[in-house]
Amino acid sequence: MAATEQQTGEPTDVLERFLRYVQVDTQSSDEHCDQVPSSAIQFDLANLLAEELRTLGAQDVAVSDHAYVTAHIPASAGAEARPRLGLIAHMDTTEVVSGFGVKPHVVRYEGGDLVCGEVDGQPVSIGPDKLPALNDLVGEDLVCTDGTTLLGADDKAGIAEIMALVAHLAKHPELPHPPLGICFCPDEEIGHGAALLDIESFGCAYAYTVDGGPVGELEWECFNASEVTVRFRGYSIHPGDAKDRMVNAGNLFVEFHNLLPIPMRPEHTEGYEGFIHLEGVSATCEHATARYIVRDHDATKFDAKLALMERAAAFINDRLGEERVTVEVKPQYRNMAEVVADYPELIDVAKEAFSAAGVEPRVLPIRGGTDGAQLSFRGLPCPNLSTGGYCCHGVNEFIPVSSLEKMVNVLQELVARFA
Numbered sequence: 559m560a561a562t563e564q565q566t567g568e569p570t571d572v573l574e575r576f577l578r579y580v581q582v583d584t585q586s587s588d589e590h591c592d593q594v595p596s597s598a599i600q601f602d603l604a605n606l607l608a609e610e611l612r613t614l615g616a617q618d619v620a621v622s623d624h625a626y627v628t629a630h631i632p633a634s635a636g637a638e639a640r641p642r643l644g645l646i647a648h649m650d651t652t653e654v655v656s657g658f659g660v661k662p663h664v665v666r667y668e669g670g671d672l673v674c675g676e677v678d679g680q681p682v683s684i685g686p687d688k689l690p691a692l693n694d695l696v697g698e699d700l701v702c703t704d705g706t707t708l709l710g711a712d713d714k715a716g717i718a719e720i721m722a723l724v725a726h727l728a729k730h731p732e733l734p735h736p737p738l739g740i741c742f743c744p745d746e747e748i749g750h751g752a753a754l755l756d757i758e759s760f761g762c763a764y765a766y767t768v769d770g771g772p773v774g775e776l777e778w779e780c781f782n783a784s785e786v787t788v789r790f791r792g793y794s795i796h797p798g799d800a801k802d803r804m805v806n807a808g809n810l811f812v813e814f815h816n817l818l819p820i821p822m823r824p825e826h827t828e829g830y831e832g833f834i835h836l837e838g839v840s841a842t843c844e845h846a847t848a849r850y851i852v853r854d855h856d857a858t859k860f861d862a863k864l865a866l867m868e869r870a871a872a873f874i875n876d877r878l879g880e881e882r883v884t885v886e887v888k889p890q891y892r893n894m895a896e897v898v899a900d901y902p903e904l905i906d907v908a909k910e911a912f913s914a915a916g917v918e919p920r921v922l923p924i925r926g927g928t929d930g931a932q933l934s935f936r937g938l939p940c941p942n943l944s945t946g947g948y949c950c951h952g953v954n955e956f957i958p959v960s961s962l963e964k965m966v967n968v969l970q971e972l973v974a975r976f977a
């Protein structure tokens with residue numbers, strides 16, 4: 559991986575692309591998670607990107623029946639024999655906040671509250687008290703929403719940055735890069751990730767997702783993750799006749815939940831601390847069901863959290879002398895560090911690329927999962943790079959214009975190092 563410092567220094571079309579892509583609605587739909595894509599509108603962006611990739615001279619451009627866009631970019635002269643490097647981003651936006659009819663606009667941030675828009679006569683804003691990083695962005699041009707929708711920098715910033723790189727490489731054949739694989743996938747936000755990516759025909763030896771936060775973030779450790787459903791079987795009887803007979807499933811849930819340590823709740827954890835999170839509960843006297851998610855970077859601590867829940871159930875069952883509490887664990891994803899640790903050069907090269915583009919790299923543990931987690935375990939090691947975006951999944955989402963441009967530079971430095 560010979561390093562090269564070749565750069566053109568000229569501005570790219572990343573901002574124009576970003577503003578265009580965020581205005582194509584691609585919200586995914588958990589309700590239809592049994593089909594991929596979960597919303598047919600994701601084909602709109604998929605087809606647009608495929609058309610643009612063809613125009614830029616990409617090969618094998620395809621949109622699959624499941625709305626995956628894949629393409630190959632031939633290597634620069636002399637780098638044809640290098641292994642193919644993948645770059646991946648996702649097209650869908652979360653449905654937590656509306657992603658329909660996004661109206662992006664650029665705000666020059668002068669300090670204080672960042673006001674992105676107005677809803678019902680009230681400004682939609684965020685200040686440095688809630689987001690201290692704003693203090694470093696005074697004087698920057700920020701792409702914001704109008705306050706009624708999310709922006710979709712997660713992950714259309716990643717898409718725009720990859721597309722701007724492809725356009726830049728097409729214009730500058732002298733820039734070194736190995737053969738590239740480009741993939742834009744649907745339904746990341748509803749946990750589908752890159753499950754249906756045909757890794758074999760994608761043909762990459764390794765890849766990066768471009769789906770992180772503020773510029774400089776580099777992530778290769780994510781949570782181990784399981785969903786835990788706890789069921790409580792009660793015995794309902796007229797409350798007037800209940801003495802020594804009624805078993806209230808709702809109360810069993812309360813007892814169970816109180817056996818779980820409060821410091822393990824998400825609102826008390828950060829960094830490498832895992833958590834047990836109560837997502838929801840429904841309860842009657844006869845029956846209760848509680849849905850939890852369990853997360854931890856450390857596999858041993860992760861297993862200990864699951865064991866704790868089993869023990870809490872066993873404690874109650876023992877006290878009652880019969881099995882009224884059952885715990886069902888459904889694995890979701892695993893920490894990709896298990897796989898990526900065998901490819902330290904992927905992290906080293908990414909750090910070098912950030913530094914060469916004038917960005918200080920910061921290695922962070924992901925407090926969630928990425929497409930890369932799943933891909934890593936399917937044989938395609940896949941760390942995650944920043945996009946430059948802030949406050950994703952909300953109406954305050956924004957991205958500095960300079961971050962979009964820097965990330966194209968970082969990607970250019972990155973591919974040069976693999977040539």
Ligand SMILES: [Zn+2]
Pocket residue numbers: 648712713746769
């Ligand atoms: Zn994302």
